[in-house]
Amino acid sequence: MEIWGKNHFDPDGTVVVNVTAGWERVVGEDLNELVTNASAPIRIREVDHSSQELMREVLDPRLPKMDFAGASVVGATVDPEENRLIISLTEVDEDSVNAARVVFGDDVRFRQGQRFEPTLGPDRWKDRYPYSGGAGYAPLNFPYSEASCTSGFAMRRVSNNVQYMLTAGHCIGTSGPASYNAAYSLVGDGSVWANLLGSASGATNTLNSSGASWAINGHYYGDLTVWPIDAGDPTIFWGGRRATAYSTIKSFNTDFPSTTETNLCLSGANGGNNCGWDVVDVDVSATIGGAWVYPLVHVADSSGPCVFIGDSGGPWIKGVSGGSRAVGIQSGATRPNQPTGPCEAVFTSIHTAYGLWGIVPLTG
Secondary structure (H helix, E strand, O other): OOOEOOOEEOOOOOEEEEEEOOHHHHHHHHHHHHHHHOOOOEEEEEEOOOHHHHHHOOOOOOHHHOOEOOEOEEEEEEEOOOOEEEEEEOOOOHHHHHHHHHHHOOOOEEEEOOOEEEOOOOOOOOOOOOEEEOOEEEEOOOOOOOOOEEOOEEEEEOOOOOEEEEEOHHHOOOOOOEEEEOEEEEEOOOOEEEEOOOOEEEEEEOEOOOOOEOOEOOEOOOOOEEEEOOOEEEEEEOOOOOOOOEEEEEEEOOOOOOOOOOOEEEEEOOOEEEEEEEEEEEEEEEEEOOEEEEEEEEEEEOOOOOOOOOOOOOEEEEEEOOEEEEEEEEEEEOOOOOOOOOEEEEEEEOHHHHHHHOEEEOOO
8 A cells, every 4th residue: 555655844843754545554553653752743644645656657668758849758756745746847838838737637846857867988997806886897788898887885685695786777787677797897907807706697677678667566666786796895986086995884874865965975987986965855756868767866966076977876975984874876967077067966775775685785
């Protein structure tokens, strides 16, 4: 039963938990206990639509290719206070809005948005066992002469401690629920390529063959894939494009980042450290390379630099005492490679990987 709306804050700081009719039967006891014992004020509000119900309208794989009087749909989110869908169009004028209302109805709000492009690219770093995040690699589905993406975080399955490397789904094959995953690293002077781990198979991808998020047991999991590794390190590369320094992962998010989170950093194989990003919204969808991806976190940086081509799959973190807190995996960006802002990007929240695979980042 879909009971959860998108939560928000009242002006006085009260957390408003939005739920649909019937919530008492499902989580009534737990929510009432939470209201009673929470250190901050919480208000339960009944709304007409769950977030999944509202977002389902824009996850039609045909939608990114539809024309609305010259405009395209490039994103969507839920306004938690109004409990309605907000759709981003490339152009917002009377003609495009009227055309979109024919499909979505009158109870939808429209706003200006930008396209997000996948940040695959032509360069990379050299990583060696045990493997860290933030390293450039060449997926099997790209020529070995090109390094195209960035590794995210070394992960472990909570149930049995088997280890994986997490990265973006659009980086490594999108041929349905299972894809043959292998990643190649530069050796020596960069003229030789070697498979990081021999062959690895059976990795699940959250994107379908069209590059769109697909429903797995009724849920969507953004833009993620994994490959098995013999051993990982609880670190990410930290520094410039050919960095040799590391930052230790001390902790990780267990839910979406707060919408008030500021100064997030991306460690990309091409862009290096890229800090100063603020969360704009969470639990949003966006078209990346012409396909719907959901759920994502939307971030922005007014000054730049923007995300670089080749940073896809890279780790988003928040600096903490002694290292970093794992936040997410890079997916798409506007204005890639631009040295100055404004810049926007979207990434998959790290907690999504646990929901699908039961894996969490290695910490040290």
